Amino acid sequence: MFLFFNKTMKSNKQLSKTNVLKSEGYIILDHISNGSYGEVCHAKYIQEEKELNLVVKIIDTKQTSKEYVSKFLPRELDVIRQINHPYIIYTHSILQKKAVLFVFMAFAERGDVLQYIIDHGPLTENQARIWFRQLTLAVQYLHTMEIVHRDIKCENILITEHYTVKLTDFGFSKFVKSSKKLNCNTYCCSLGYASPEILTTRPYDGKISDIWSLGVVLYVMLNKKMPFNRKNIKLMYKQQVKRDWEHQPSIEKIISENVKICIDSILQPEPRKRWTLDKILNSDWIQMNQKLVKMTEQESFALIEALNQDKTIHQKHLKKIKANKSDTQQILGKRSPRFFSITQQLESIFSSNRETNESKYMLKRSERIVHTDNLLNKNNDII
Numbered sequence: 318m319f320l321f322f323n324k325t326m327k328s329n330k331q332l333s334k335t336n337v338l339k340s341e342g343y344i345i346l347d348h349i350s351n352g353s354y355g356e357v358c359h360a361k362y363i364q365e366e367k368e369l370n371l372v373v374k375i376i377d378t379k380q381t382s383k384e385y386v387s388k389f390l391p392r393e394l395d396v397i398r399q400i401n402h403p404y405i406i407y408t409h410s411i412l413q414k415k416a417v418l419f420v421f422m423a424f425a426e427r428g429d430v431l432q433y434i435i436d437h438g439p440l441t442e443n444q445a446r447i448w449f450r451q452l453t454l455a456v457q458y459l460h461t462m463e464i465v466h467r468d469i470k471c472e473n474i475l476i477t478e479h480y481t482v483k484l485t486d487f488g489f490s491k492f493v494k495s496s497k498k499l500n501c502n503t504y505c506c507s508l509g510y511a512s513p514e515i516l517t518t519r520p521y522d523g524k525i526s527d528i529w530s531l532g533v534v535l536y537v538m539l540n541k542k543m544p545f546n547r548k549n550i551k552l553m554y555k556q557q558v559k560r561d562w563e564h565q566p567s568i569e570k571i572i573s574e575n576v577k578i579c580i581d582s583i584l585q586p587e588p589r590k591r592w593t594l595d596k597i598l599n600s601d602w603i604q605m606n607q608k609l610v611k612m613t614e615q616e617s618f619a620l621i622e623a624l625n626q627d628k629t630i631h632q633k634h635l636k637k638i639k640a641n642k643s644d645t646q647q648i649l650g651k652r653s654p655r656f657f658s659i660t661q662q663l664e665s666i667f668s669s670n671r672e673t674n675e676s677k678y679m680l681k682r683s684e685r686i687v688h689t690d691n692l693l694n695k696n697n698d699i700i
């Protein structure tokens with residue numbers, strides 16, 4: 318069955334044929350990355366004379382955890398079906414074949430920001446300002462739509478051929494109730510980008526935590542390293558709340574006071590005092606580039622669309638998911654994929670290195686974790 322929005326697709330019957338993707342014009346090409354919940358490959362979509370370069374995320378629901386399939390995946394599909402923003406990756410179509418989902422999206426030719434920094438070194442402040450503003454506008458759009466992303470990190474920011482950034486990976490995203498401030502209670506994010514309030518595992522405001530992750534992204538863009546020690550969660554939390562982090566000495570010398578203030582105000586451990594997205598966008602740092610002061614037509618159009626969204630649609634979606642009635646859940650919920658417990662996932666992440674001190678908070682691919690216990694008070698091997 319199709320869950321998607323490509324109007325050219327055909328009926329269910331045709332989908333049962335083995336060559337369904339090809340017959341629908343989709344060709345899956347070489348592998349790009351092994352994602353947390355499936356493989357990411359290059360793909361092509363051929364329709365009449367047109368050929369589109371796409372990327373497909375292939376999610377085999379039999380190979381992923383039950384929690385992911387019943388909780389996170391339906392939310393991800395719900396969210397990506399409704400968003401449309403110049404700095405968010407464009408989802409072309411979503412297909413399902415038996416237990417496998419194919420999410421086709423636009424191809425970002427220059428890969429993700431993490432790889433870009435590893436290959437090219439830290440960004441110049443001017444480049445960081447342009448990309449960071451684009452990213453902040455993407456998050457402002459999502460928050461206006463009452464969506465929290467909850468996995469903002471350099472690996473989830475893609476770069477197009479023309480050096481525009483696009484936020485991707487809505488695997489942890491969800492609609493939230495605008496009236497409810499402490500709208501999230503599952504620990505989910507990538508550890509290095511998680512806010513102090515997430516680490517305490519009390520209910521938290523997902524929007525304000527997204528802003529913390531933005532601060533970590535900006536720090537990484539400029540320093541090519543992580544600000545906190547991720548191998549020891551207790552220590553990491555201490556560093557966050559005591560503001561015990563610093564810029565690389567060579568970077569500190571060359572970056573402006575304005576960007577330092579910006580990072581400092583975003584990595585504010587007290588959620589209520591943390592800078593808002595508006596403050597970031599109107600900050601002296603962004604204004605240092607006069608071209609970035611005003612929104613382009615496309616940028617403001619997207620925001621107006623979000624503002625005009627009928628909020629009741631979101632509430633309906635929330636209810637649908639809660640009632641286990643979303644299309645995906647009806648189909649996928651019946652299967653029983655292999656279940657890896659959360660603790661097992663956590664252990665496999667941490668077992669490889671249990672040292673108390675990380676030499677320097679190096680830059681490497683982050684791994685996502687989901688947890689509902691208080692990580693800080695847990696007396697187990699991982700901390």
Ligand SMILES: Nc1ncnc2c1ncn2[C@@H]1O[C@H](COP(=O)(O)OP(=O)(O)O)[C@@H](O)[C@H]1O
Pocket residue numbers: 349350351352353354355357372374406422423424425426428429472473475485486488
């Ligand atoms: N549209 C795309 N264009 C180019 N590379 C992509 C695209 N989507 C994903 N990737 C690459 O694949 C990686 C994993 O994709 P992502 O959607 O983040 O899945 P996961 O849930 O596994 O993290 C990204 O970090 C990026 O390097």
Ligand SMILES: [Mg+2]
Pocket residue numbers: 352472473486
């Ligand atoms: Mg990702």
